[in-house]
Amino acid sequence: MRVSDRRRSVPMMSNGWAGERRTGASDGVRAAPPPTAPRSVAARIRTTAWTVGAAALSLFCTIMTAGLAGFAHTPGWNVAAGCVLNLAAGVALIWRHQHPWRVLALAVAGPLFFATDATAALIALFAVAAAVRDRRLVVSAGAVWIACGVSLTYDAVRRRDYSVLTIGSARPRDGQVPEWNLPLWLPWVVATVLVVVVVGLALLRRARSDLVQAETVLDVRTRESEAMRHQMLRADERARIARDMHDTLAATLSRISLTAGGLQVNSGDGPERVANTASLIQRTAHDGLDELRRIVGVLRAGDGAATAGMDRGLDSIGDLLTAGRAVGVRVTHLTDLAPGQVGPLTGSISYRVVREAVTNAQRHAPGAPVLVAVRGGPDDGLSVEVRNSLPGAAEDTGIVGTGTGLRGLREQATEVGGSFCAERVGDEFVVTCLLPFFS
Known part of the structure; x- marks a missing residue:
């Protein structure tokens, strides 16, 4: 042959x-x-x-x-x-x-x-x-x-x-x-030895072959698992980016819409008041664009969406509330923490919670007083609480929320080992978020 x-x-x-x-x-x-x-x-x-x-x-x-x-x-x-x-x-x-x-x-x-x-x-x-x-x-x-x-x-x-x-x-x-x-038994003893040796060598050879094949299959399965894990990580990153973009756009557009609505209602105010309101709308739009650019930059750099927006933490909450007061939100800020005390991820989530809660209060209960309390320590963790009154006949602002912002905040808090709750308590709407202090 x-x-x-x-x-x-x-x-x-x-x-x-x-x-x-x-x-x-x-x-x-x-x-x-x-x-x-x-x-x-x-x-x-x-x-x-x-x-x-x-x-x-x-x-x-x-x-x-x-x-x-x-x-x-x-x-x-x-x-x-x-x-x-x-x-x-x-x-x-x-x-x-x-x-x-x-x-x-x-x-x-x-x-x-x-x-x-x-x-x-x-x-x-x-x-x-x-x-x-x-x-x-x-x-x-x-x-x-x-x-x-x-x-x-x-x-x-x-x-x-x-x-x-x-x-x-x-x-x-x-x-x-x-x-x-x-003796006639000797040939059968020799035959037994020969058969046992042949079968033993064959089984040993087959075991080695099966081991090599199993290792090959294991390598293939490992590579497939790694590929699936990377796909899941990329999908999770895309979901995080989409959530961040939604939160940023929703908060920015809501503030712009409410500020513009207030300007329309108070169109009879003096030119200086109108100019200040227009300037506030412009700053709000610029801030929203800056945050979107930051998110897109993180996406292009491939560093993952988990770090998007982390540069806004506890030190940015004061500026956020100042902008809210400029458009008529009656907000009180209580805190015993200084900027830089908490971890970057905890500070970022805290800022998002306050931003979402204040925006919702401005949207659903315009004119109602809002209380923002940020407290905590290394042992007990960080507590963020936002309360606003619910007037019996709230003004219709024409803005309908989807509820995805609150769900996104709950997911973020859970991912870092914290908790999030948003519910009506009596005649108030209370948002409470507990986070690890150094996360």
Whole structure:
């Protein structure tokens, strides 16, 4: 058979006795998965060498056994029949991976019924043991064990000079050569050792192959898991960015709308008051644009949305409330903390909570007093509380909220190990947020 044909029909492992591996799906043996990459020239040469070596070993042992049997006056028809069957089995070893059961049956037939060796049967058993682990392996090993035992029993009853078990043994310089008269249990012990060694080597080879395959599958699964984790992280970053942009736009546009509405209602005020209100609208719009640019900059830099807006913390709450007072919000600010005392993430979330709560109070309860209290310490954490009265007949500002801002704040607080609550308590609406102090 040509080497090119062997590459297509006999996929083998790169090492191990006769390059055994699991194939032969046509005989009920689970075939090994196809290789993921073309084999190298060295691997092809190694595979061909194992196959040629296995066939050559079987043919050599067959010819040697036939010669010894002939010298021992074994009937010629017996020697010829066994030799023909074993020669056919030696050639059939080339296809032991594609048709392991048929090759094994042919290899067992010779030594089981005629005076020949069981080398081909042992090689075929190696191929079967490398392919299956169920009861079929036990049956195959039993058949080869019987074939080896019968073959070695034939060998044991020959004269010592023509027996494989005793050939080359020590003999006296002069005198008659003694007969050994080997016990009949010895061939079966040798057959047992041979079968156990062959099956053990095959199972060891298969275990190594399975381990390599499992490691390959584990590497693939690990890479897939890493890819999925990165996708989830990117999706989470996009959600954070969308939330930040929503909060920024909603708060900015709400302040602009409410300020413009107040300007429309008080259009009769003096020019100076109108100019101040217009300037406030302009500053609010510029602040919103600056925050959006900051968020987009973080997105382009790839640093994640978690850091977006962190430069606004407790020190920015005062400016936020000052801007609210300029448009008519009656807000009181209570705090016992200085800027820089809390962690950057805690300060950022605190600023967002105050901004969202004051904007909602301005939107849903215009003119109602608002109390902002920011307190805490390293042991108890940071507490942000915003209260505003709910008048019985609130003015309709024409702005409808979606509630996503409060949900986003609750998610942010939960992510850092804090809590968030926004609910109506009596005739007040209370927003409470508890955060770790140094987060």
